[in-house]
Every structure is written in C-alpha cells, then in structure tokens.
Amino acid sequence: MQNSLTLPDLLNDAAILSLEHQLHLETVVGDLNWHVDLAEPKFDFHGESELVCERFHLLGSAAPGPGSWLWAWANPSGFLPETIELAESVRDLGREYGVPELAEPEVPFAALPGSPEEPHQVLSLLTDAAKVLTGRFTAYNGPVGGGTRAAFLLEHPSFLLAEATPMHAVSLIQQAVSGVPYITDHRRAVYSYGRLRGLDPEFSADGRTLALKALGIGLEFDELNRLTRIEGSLTPDSI
Template identity: 60%
Template sequence: MTLTDLIDDAALFSLEHQLHLVDVLGEHDWHADLRAPRLEFIGPEKTLVCERFHLLGTAAPGPRSWLWAWANSSGFPEELTRLSAELRAHGERLGIPELTRAEIPFAELPKNPEHPVQVAFLFAEAAKALSGCWTFYTGEVSGGTRVAF
C-alpha cells in the first residue's frame, strides 16, 4: 500500500462528507484554541464549536514541508495529537514512510504538490482512509502555513 492508494480510497468515501461540511459552515471565519481544545467556526448567523477534534499536522511554505502533529515540539495535548500518532503506527505496519517520518518535504510527495493547501489536503485525505473520520478542515495559521484538523 502507498500514500497514493490511501488518498484514492478516501476520495471515494469522503466527498459527500466534505460537501456537507461546506453546507453547514457556509461563509465563516475560524479560531482554534489547541490547549482547551476548542475549534470554532464563526459565521454571520451562527457559531459552531467543536471540542473533540484531531490535529494532524501543518504544511509550511518556508521549509516546504509537512510536520506531523505527533512530532511538533509545541507540546499540544496528547488527546489532540493521538490520531496523528495512530497514523504513524499504521504507516509502520503498512510500510508507508510518509506516515512514519516526522517531517516530509513537499518534493517527496505524490503528484509534486506546490502549495501548503494541497499538502494539508493530501494528508487529511490519507488520514480518512485509515481512521474512518470522513470530514476534515484545513485553515491558514500564519505566513501561508496550513493546519489540518
């Protein structure tokens, strides 16, 4: 199995979930407190609050790399990064190196993604196939870095 296989499998199952998320959120801003943890989607008519979510990782334009949440030195709560650690264990079992290495350069990923939004999407899609969690969200955090939940 490869990272591309996981992405292809997830695409078949997740499109409907992602379309539903777009419908529910509509136009919105977002805010995350990763210590609480609390993820808020703020729209013109309503706010949706998530207190149970997973931090997968970040895609940064400067180093042009993906950093898994389990490898991030920021000390996020274990329950927030648990899924990313479980994905690492799946990667070890299935022989998928992109899931086991802490940081992966964009240039080493399938289809040579150029932008952080593409990379965050790629890893979120792969995570779906192994986790059974079929909805994800990515947002810009600063300087073009993209976070995947």
C-alpha cells in the same frame, strides 16, 4: 485492509467519500469563521450562528518556507495528548503498513505524489490518507501564519452524511473521477467508496463491472481501470 499499502492506494480509497464529506461540510458551515484554541482545547465555527465541534484532532501543518509537512506528534511546540492522539495512530498505522509518508516526522512536498508546491495541496493528500485510516472523514484546514496551514479532523453530529441515493451517488462519482487529481485508479476508488459507504459493492467475475447493489447502480471500467459507463434507474424518486 492489505498488509502493505502505498500512499496512492490510500488516496484512491479515500477520495470519493472524502469529497462527499467536504461538500457536506461546506453546506453546514457556509460562511462561518473558524477558531481553534489548542490549549483549551476547542474548535468552533462562528458568525451568524455557532457550531462547536465535539472533538477535533490536529494532524499536522504544511509550511512553504521549508517546503515540508510536519506531523503534529513531531512538532517541537508540543500539544495536548488528546489533540494529537489520532495523528499518532496514523503514524503507527503508517509504520505497520509501510507508508513512510505517514510514519516520518517531516515529509518534503517533493516526496508526495505529483510533487505539490502549495500547502493546501499537501494538506489534501496527507489528510485524506489519515481519513481512510481513522474513519474520520470531515476535515478542515486553515492559515496559521507565514503561509503555513494546519490540518484538522472534526467530529460533530451535523457532519454525518444522509443516506445515499442513486442520483446523488452517480453525480458524486462523476465529479470525483473527473475533478480529483490524485485518483489514479477509478476502479479501486469507486469500490472503496461503495464499501466505506455501505453500498454493498460487488464485482463481476471478470472484474470489469461493479454493482453498487444497495443503489441498483452498475459501473464499467476499461483495462486501465478507468470508469467508462454508469447505468441504473435514476428517477426523480431516486434523487
């Protein structure tokens, strides 16, 4: 990772793998309800079945009243050290790489890319940045009263991804570049996904094409770093 980063850099890096994990989380927990006890601490999903997270990490909360995000380590209410240590590591990395949105205690909605107005939009941005810095890619956010939403990173074996396949990867990449609004650099986003997913990404000499060698997929980009073409052998066996 380079010595200087911006929040948009981190969002491009995180976007596709984050989407993959969130889609997987939806299939695992389905319609189960969530519950968190910050004093015990415990985070679980329950309903017809129950899933108790091995660990969870409180990142922060987005409140519509002040129109700002507050990092968990800066919350005056105080939390158990083990629930906020990951947020503290994000703060430290934010300072190291010069990303003020990750290092300042409170971040106005208007200071974030796209000037989001809704708490869930703010959570998506700052949670994804935290994901790529911590290597924890499964997140959940929920209402905690007064329109405020809190963001968590979760750990459980059920949240681990299956081995990637060509058909799945192509579908995911297409869904991400067309539907994730904060992807501003397709070329960077796809390369980062390939690197983080262990797909052996390699650019051509001119940087216009990218091979995900582990899957036999080739991708082309234009001069504005937009994805223009995907090719590979996508057979029923590759689903």
